[in-house]
Amino acid sequence: MTASLIAADTWRHLDHTHDPAITSWVASANTPETDFPIQNLPLGMGRRRASSAGGTTTAAVETFRPMTAIGDQALDLLRAADAGIFPEALATVLRACESVGLNPLMAAGAHLRGDCRLALFAALRSDAPDTLPAALTDALIPLSELEFSLPCRVGDYTDFYAGIHHATSVGKLFRPDQPLLPNYKWVPIGYHGRASSLGVSGQSFHRPLGQTRAPDADAPSFGPCKRLDYELEVGALVGPGNAAGQPIGIDAAEQHLFGLVLLNDWSARDVQAWEYQPLGPFLSKSFATTLSPWVITPEALAPFRRPFQRAEGDPAPLPYLDGRANRESGAVTIQLEVHLQTAAMREAGDAPVRLMGSDFAEAYWTFAQMLTHHSSNGCNLQPGDLLGSGTQSGAMADQGGSLLELTQGGKQPLTLPNGEQRNFLQDGDSVRLVGFCTADGRRRIGFGPCVGTVLPALS
Numbered sequence: 001m002t003a004s005l006i007a008a009d010t011w012r013h014l015d016h017t018h019d020p021a022i023t024s025w026v027a028s029a030n031t032p033e034t035d036f037p038i039q040n041l042p043l044g045m046g047r048r049r050a051s052s053a054g055g056t057t058t059a060a061v062e063t064f065r066p067m068t069a070i071g072d073q074a075l076d077l078l079r080a081a082d083a084g085i086f087p088e089a090l091a092t093v094l095r096a097c098e099s100v101g102l103n104p105l106m107a108a109g110a111h112l113r114g115d116c117r118l119a120l121f122a123a124l125r126s127d128a129p130d131t132l133p134a135a136l137t138d139a140l141i142p143l144s145e146l147e148f149s150l151p152c153r154v155g156d157y158t159d160f161y162a163g164i165h166h167a168t169s170v171g172k173l174f175r176p177d178q179p180l181l182p183n184y185k186w187v188p189i190g191y192h193g194r195a196s197s198l199g200v201s202g203q204s205f206h207r208p209l210g211q212t213r214a215p216d217a218d219a220p221s222f223g224p225c226k227r228l229d230y231e232l233e234v235g236a237l238v239g240p241g242n243a244a245g246q247p248i249g250i251d252a253a254e255q256h257l258f259g260l261v262l263l264n265d266w267s268a269r270d271v272q273a274w275e276y277q278p279l280g281p282f283l284s285k286s287f288a289t290t291l292s293p294w295v296i297t298p299e300a301l302a303p304f305r306r307p308f309q310r311a312e313g314d315p316a317p318l319p320y321l322d323g324r325a326n327r328e329s330g331a332v333t334i335q336l337e338v339h340l341q342t343a344a345m346r347e348a349g350d351a352p353v354r355l356m357g358s359d360f361a362e363a364y365w366t367f368a369q370m371l372t373h374h375s376s377n378g379c380n381l382q383p384g385d386l387l388g389s390g391t392q393s394g395a396m397a398d399q400g401g402s403l404l405e406l407t408q409g410g411k412q413p414l415t416l417p418n419g420e421q422r423n424f425l426q427d428g429d430s431v432r433l434v435g436f437c438t439a440d441g442r443r444r445i446g447f448g449p450c451v452g453t454v455l456p457a458l459s
Contacts, residue, residue, distance in 0.1 A: 017041075017117060018303050020443045023126045025133045026140070028071030035436065035446025036069040041120050042294035042448070043067075043113075043259065045101055046074055046146040064149045066097040066105070069294055069448065070124055072143050077116075079139035085123045085132070090115050101152035102295070106239045106258045106383035110298070113239075113258065117299050148200045148293035151261070152237060152384035157193040157289070158374060159233075159265060159388035164364035166391035169405045185315055188365045188373045193265075193388065194286035201449045205288035207427060207457035210271035220274060224457035227269035227410060228425040231391040232338050232401035232433055234360050235263035236367040237295060237384060244380040250323035253368035256381065259295035260332075260367075262433045262450035263388050266290070269404055269424065291386075292433070292450035300445055304437040305329040308366050320376060321369045330368055334360035334435050334447075336392055338401065342420055343428025352432050353417055358394035358401060360435075427456045 016022070017039065023030045024038040036042065047062040066077040078098060081091040090112050096104040105112060123132045161167055164184075171179030183189065199205070207228060213220040239258040242248050248256055265285065272284035308330035316322065336359070339352035370387055393401040400406040403424050407413055410423040425431070435447035 013299070014302055017121045017299065018442065020441060024070060024124045025126050025128065026071045026073055026124060028073065029124075031071070032444070034071050035448050036071055036294075037443045037445060038070065038121060038124055039443040040296070040300050040445040041068050041070070041117055041124075042296050042300065043102060043105070043116070044069070044074075044151050044294045045097070045149045046141075046293070048141055048145055049147045063099045064101075066094050066102060067141075067146075068120055069143065070140075073140040074143055074146055075120070075124070075136065076139045076141065080120075080123070080136060083132075083135040083139065085136070086119050087115060090119070101150065101384065102258075103152045103384045106152060106237065107241075109240050110255055113297060114299060117297065148202070150198060150200050150291060151293065151295045154195045154198055154384050154386045155382050157195045157198065157386040157388070158190050159193045159285070159390065160188055160190040160365065160370050161390040162188060162363045162365040162370065163390045163392045163401065165358070165362065165395050165399070166393040166401055166405065167364075169393060169397075169400060173404070173409045185364070186318070188321075188370045190370070190374070191280045193289065195386070197286055198289050198291060198386070199452070200291055200293050201451050203288065203290045203451075204453045204455050205266070206455045208268050208271070208283070208287040209457055210268055210283050211274060212270040213274050225268035225271055226424070228454060229267045229269050229403045230338065230425065230431045230452075231265040231267055232336055232356075232358070232393075233263040233265050233391060234334065234336070234389040234435070235261045235291060236371070236387045236389070237261065238371070238381045238387070239383060241381040241383055241385065242375050245378040246380075247378060248372055248375040248381070250321060250326055250368060250372045253372045254298065254325070256371060257298060257367055258383075259297045260301065260334075260447075261295055262292040262336075262435050262447050263386075264290040264431060264433055264450060264452055265388060265391070266452065267402070267404075288452065290450060290452040292435075292447050294448045296445070296447055301332050301437065303439050303442045304333045306331045306333055306361055317369065321372060323368075326366055326368050330366040331361040331363070332437075333439070334437055336360055336401070337434040339432040339434060340416070340422070341430045341432070342416065342418075342422075342426070344420060345416075345418060346428075346430070348418070350418060352430070355406065355414070356394070356399050356401065358392050358399050360389070360392055362394070363389055363392060425454050427454055429454050
């Protein structure tokens, strides 16, 4: 079997690493509520916080290093490489990731990512040889003691619009007679976002300033955004990518997907309403986007795939966006939620409140289709490029993936358990995105935190 065929199969192949009966010698990985059982093994970039390094409070001196999460711990993959658990070719690539991100591993292809999972699984399982826990214990760091960087250097960021329920409900607000534009069901719509303002979970950002025009005003004004919103999305990070002028076919697309993250595409709705015609979002989207730190690999997601299906009567994708593997298992079931904690709730010690839930499997386009379409004109995608899914809402009114939907454009404010109300986000609000996968006979796996907090505008 060729390397390319092996790589193509790893995305959906089920093997012993998905066996729910296998446990880890890291005890916290065996609890039912953990996001990170041994069946997950996500990848990220972390380092010990300064306050945890020898009791010092000086600036952190450790570099960001590739890691995996296991229970409430993270395993430093460079120290694991020093312990000899990886093949030499993989160890060399992991060492190249230090300080720069996972891009070298992304560029190497799916076979090395699969080798990494197999080696970690063998080293962390409960019945591993006694020498392995002894060798790796010192390479474990409590997650609570870590700070994270983005998982990789993101050169380019493209945000799609693949959430049909979001597109429909927002379309009804502005175009009641034609919620979906004629091209929606034929082409994966996207726009180029701003990579420089991407931040990892824990990101705090100032309320953006912008130009807006009130409905009764003759001229626009400039000032702090008044209709600040979140957007619940899933992000896909590109693996090897393609040379300029060489499109990626649908049957090869999954070989170029390194893994998934949660993504909050913060949006200034009033700025967006004024600027988006005729060229689409600009400053309304470029001020902040928050990612979860852990990349959930295709191998970990294999048990949660399902057929990609369209509603009866909808057009079939054009041939270049249609493939047997995509039809059979192109969709992924990921339960998504949004939780909100206001400044008053935080001060009172109140936990964040759940606002909604939806299922990523209902996305109108798969990431394989998005990547194929993105490269179809010869656009060269590169290791670490980010594709956003667009807001993932559910079909019901209370499943909106943004406040724009949940409040019907701000007209029906949400009342929180402490009596506060929200049309849109206020200063001090923290938004947490939650993602997890469940299936009968499989261990639950999760994405970990994706949290961002709104700070007051800078005048």
